[in-house]
Amino acid sequence: MNNIPLIPVLLLGAVLFCLGILAVITKRHAIVVLMGIELIFNAANLNLVAFNRHQPDLMQGQVFSVFVMVIAAAESAVALAIILKVYSYFKTVNLDQIRHETDV
């Protein structure tokens, strides 16, 4: 029986999701926050693929996980462009410092 039960996969997804949230909340470096967001995306993807494994008739899960990746790629490209622009302007990517700089 080469079948992974659904619950452990979903729990793994939940753990990764929470770790991603933790990264977004606690990190000061903008790029690490971005990494946390990627982790959240991946957790969602894991759920999609897991559900697809158990209901594969239309392949919605896999197709949508591919879409999620596309969106993630677009998102990270734009986010990094913004971060680099912010860096060239403030000379820092520390979120708190940026806040102080803008808080005129």
Place this chain on the structure above:
Amino acid sequence: MLALILCIVFLLLLVIVTAYAERKVAAFIQDRVGPTETGPHGILQSVMDVVKLLQKEDIIPSAADKRLFALAPIVMFAAVLAGFAVIPITPSAIASGAYLGVFYLLAIISLDVIGLLMAGWGSNNKYAVLGAMRSVGQIVSYEIPAGLAVLSVVMICQSLDLQEISFQQGILMNQFAGLENEVNYLFGLKALDLDVTHVGGITTWNIVRMPFLFIAFIIYFISSLAECNRAPFDIPEAESELVAGFHVEYSGFRFAALFLAEYSMMVLVSLVAVVLFLGSWNTPLPNIGSVQLATWTTGTPGALTGHLWGAFWLLAKTVLLLYTQIWIRWTYPRLRVDQLMHLCWKVFTPIMLVLVLLAGLWRLWMI
């Protein structure tokens, strides 16, 4: 498993031979003799080099990021080696018959980039960082024309499986499960009505099945030079500006690993070029009437003759491409960065986009 071990040993051997050939061919092109001392005609030179490097002290600069510095060569070598897994060596020997072989290869090659960045950053040296950045920029850029060239082949072959693509390019096509009723026409033109399914040989190679793929092949080959950081695209390692680029701080067995990874990359891209464009392990000789040249030089798949002929043809073509790589290196001067990017984005990418379109149309209308 046996195929896997055989492949790895075989390919490492090929890498060693390539490193030796590089020096010898360079010498001959420059009217020198090259290595002569170790072994007859110096054929043990590369082995000795590796042995020498392995004996050396493992130096890690004190200012370097030690973990990244130490891991980088392993990551690079592992990434390139993983790519060999899906290369079919003979009609029945392939380390891993992944159905998504081509796609997997493209993904694996991009892992190489991570290793490069690790090496460049971990060295804590401005030349290394610059070299790594240049190299990554170059590899990521040239993945686009190379990927499009691969895509055009995939569109023609309708498969991502390298073994299936290989079978399509020879007389054994109908023996592959799922291709029993396929027919190869000369130049892929049904209108010509020349059935070459059983003629085989060069007439069923991909560059002949769809003649425009020859342009794709040329572009793939040039792009692959850039992906291996080979001359004339070796600006990441430009000796005159960056000393040696990302591996300037490396020595001993880590340098050996980087060196092997680089040469393995050369072998890998040449193998991919052969499999995708130049008929893979198929013989170039066609059946002409009762002179069954192709049948004679193919052997029986699965039997020893099949293994030997397949490996022979594949390696012969690969060696030819490797020779061309070396030959090009010792002919052309290095490009500037802007010329490099101009070539990639303004020349190759548009041409390849058109070719992909053409390949699609060819598949729709001709075959």
Place this chain on the structure above:
Amino acid sequence: MKEYISSRYNNSFFSVVGALLKGMQLTLQHFFRANKRREPTYVSDPNYFKQPEGLVTLTYPYESLPVPEVGRYRLHNEIDDCIVCDLCAKICPVNCIEIESIKATEDIGITSDGTKKRLHAAVFNIDLAKCCYCGLCTTVCPTDCLTMTKVYDFPETDIKNMIYHFTDLSPEQAQEKRQKYEQQQAEITEAKAAALRAKQEATRDKGNI
């Protein structure tokens, strides 16, 4: 810059590809000519200038260009002809010749050109690591015993071995000759002293008479 280049060169696609192919052809030609080799012949050989193609490297220890008869490399001293005149040591600009002579008690022989030899060479060392191959020593040598040979390949692992010893006397023999000479000198001195004493005695005798 760009305009300059484009105005000077034909940048059209085909000419560029043509140029690239031309380069490949050139290197390929050189590659295939690698089966020819240059023969290690001397410049006087009629074949010398007729080998424009092929590898130019000589695998040196195994083959080398012939050296002309008049090659001026390692110094050699034919000690049998040497009269140990010390001229060479004096003229040497880098002081690489070290000579220590011992006067002989009698004529010890004649060189091949007929000069009498009166000195033993206790030490005749040439430090070829210092030698600058100017050849001055050979020109001043009165008996033409010091010459330059065509041997140029004499590397050593120990620099002391670069000092060449030409004397035919072993240190014991040299000691013996030295003692002999000193003995003779002592005899002569004694004889002179005896003669002087006799003379003085004779004078005193005369005075006494």
Place this chain on the structure above:
Amino acid sequence: MSLVLIFFYVFGFLAIASAAFMLATKNVLYAAFGLLVTLLSLAAIFILLFADFVAITQLMVYVGGVLVLILFGVMLSNQVQGRAVQSESVNGISGGLVASAIFGGLAYLILSADYLLPEGITVADAAPANTKSSIIAIGIRLITNFALPFEVASLILLIALMGAAYISTEDKHE
């Protein structure tokens, strides 16, 4: 415990461990490599879930694309000679509380939900046997049932490309 299940737990543990490492380390670059390991483990899990196309896409997009971008971003936004690439943590306690609360909620929901799934289903096992890979099914779905999202996704990519290129160009007017 079948082999697949063992592999799943190994890779799952690896994913969690490296994600935790990403959180724990102060070095941004190490965090990125921690993320790399997480992504690779997830790709492995995707393969175990018979989603080979998604797995390789994961490799290509995340490892070859997003992660390289992130590494580039890290390198470009820190002076090479200056301080090490450090990142401090803030909001540790509140963040931890919130995240663990959310995890508790999610876990409760996952464990208590009724999925209406036939346990030990046969469809999933039969499907990979029919087709050698999921790619054919995905390809057909992409250009039929999901053609509109597919096109919209391509539009989004194009817009993101243009936007990123525009944002990162030097502003000559200032």
Place this chain on the structure above:
Amino acid sequence: MNQVAAPLLTPEQNSLALWALLVLVLPLIAGGLLLLFGKKLTRQGDWLAIAATGLAFFLSLYLFFQVWEKQAVHVTWPWFQLATGNTSIISFTTGVYLDNLAVLMLVIVTFISLLVQVFSVIYMHGEWRYHHYFGYLGIFTFSMLGIVLSDNLLLLFIFWELVGFSSYLLIGFWYEKDAAVLAGKKAFLFNRVGDIGFLFGIFLLYTYFHTFDLILLKNAIASGVNQGNNFLFPAITGQADAITLSYTWLTLAGLGIFCGCVGKSAQFPLQVWLPDAMEGPTPVSSLIHAATMVAAGVYLLSRCFPFFTEDALLVIAIIGGLTALLGALAATAQYDIKKILAFSTISQLGYMVMGMGVGAHDASLLHLVTHAFFKASLFLNAGIVIHAMHHAAHEFSDEHSDVQDIRNMGGFRKILPFTFYAYIPAAAALVGLPLFSGFLSKDAILTGAWGWAGFKSQNGNLLYYVIPVFAFGSVLLTGFYMAKHCFYIFFGESKLYKEPELLRENKTAEASGLLLVPVAILAVLSLAFFFSLNPFNYAGSWVMQGVSWQKLLMEQPGLSGGLLPAITTYLHEASYISLATAILSILLAVVGIWLGWLSYKKAVAAGGLSTITAPTSGFSRLAYRHFYLDAFYEKVIINPFMRLSGGAAAFDKNFIDYSLNTFAKIMVVLAKLIGWVDRWLVDGTVHLLVKVAGVTGKLGRFMQNGKVQSYYIFSLLGLILLFLYILAF
């Protein structure tokens, strides 16, 4: 599907289709060869382009005589197939559709293209990238021919985009000039805006009818039955059941297709790209504005006519009328020789589109044909004049004067007499003077508009008369600006260059023969006789006969239902309209010319032929600036987005932050108040209250710390609350 789409074809029809395909690819082959090898060929290969186009023209003529009024050839080939998972396979076909309209367009396109290329040999002589220019022209012609020959919307759309792309290449041909680059970009982008609508229209139609094939679509739509607010369509191919579609969606589909026309044919509000497109070489303007790109929109309307509901047609008519008026108004205030013609093109296209909208389908097409000839002629004439001015400017090394400004010209009647005599018929045709082709077609459209308004306003709503009033107003304005154009250029005396010889090629010839011959041919073709034996009766025109809706649409007016027959009947009854239109339009044209003469005299008398100043008076400045449409887009599209984002930021900062700050402040004040009460009244329990208030205040401040991560925490708290809710219930 194939069985339905491909009825038995005679070999002759098959061969006709193959000839048509040859016509299509000839310019492409020539263009491709020129782009790749043009530099190597003798004369940079212009002969190749001209020969290919000439061959295409003669083939088109052959096709014309085979097809016109004889047969309609529809040949299809399977194109590609899509598997829909578990269900059946969807096949798409492609093909060639040759009917009266198609062959007529073929002839016109190849003919104008040929003349323009011949003209360009001299005009573009010595140009760097001369061969590229001809290559682009070839690709452009190819794209346009593709639109004409396509039998399905998908292929048509592909060629539609190709036209947009190649026009971008041509408009931006002098890419060393910033203005040309910007103009090309602008044209491209504005076309894209329209094309999005077009694409959605195509998708809507496909979603409902599951085919792109124009003929199948037409048949399917014609068989629809009007059921009040819905249409009932019987089962069509590949569809099991009959379908019911709402009127609204069909109207939207039609308007989507019309969007494509709005972009390409420069209709209001997307017309602003066209004047800027004058940055391209003049022969290109001639080609784009006469027979190809802008005509494509009208052609599309004609092809898709059955898909428009009555409401869609009304929108089309309004847009067309508005464009005609606005274009003409803008043209009155321009002084650039080409800009005037450009605005005139916008105005004339407005006529055609309005004609489509009011159901004067055939009149519109007639105007398309006549306009193609006289507008091409006018542009080529302008090209000769500019060429001459350049010649003179070059002799004087004068780089500051604007050689395209008509106030710098004058007296060319004597200097370039041949050009003048070629110019007059074309200009007269544009104004709509009798005996010239424009009169016929314009008259037809005006009659149609009047008839439509009359028919529609039978219920008493006289607002419909606005459309014909717009149209007649445009006639007056057309006379005015063309008169100005003509007088400024050809009358009076040369303002800038006093030696007339400098403006001529040499003493004997005013310009090279290759420039003059195309112009002469086009001038002759601007006469009415070529289109109708009776130059006052458009109804007898062979073009009108050939492209009448009964013939083209096979008696199936489509979704607009009985509108067309009804208008025809109405016009038949109210026969005075036709006569009144003719008289009124001639009168208006003459008055326009007279006004133009007055204006010119006034300007000359005032010596006000200053070339530097832009018009200052209110209205003419408005018209000169093209009603500030560009500025309008800047203000309405671009600035609001900027302002919206600025506003959002300001809202965030001024409102949300402010209110929270105030909240915090209030809390502090409250705490202080309580503290005061506490200090002065009792302690004990009150202390506790103070503490509570303090904590609340701090919480308020803490939540409002400006850190995005804290906000994120608080938003996640909401999620946790949701969990708690689920846990609780």
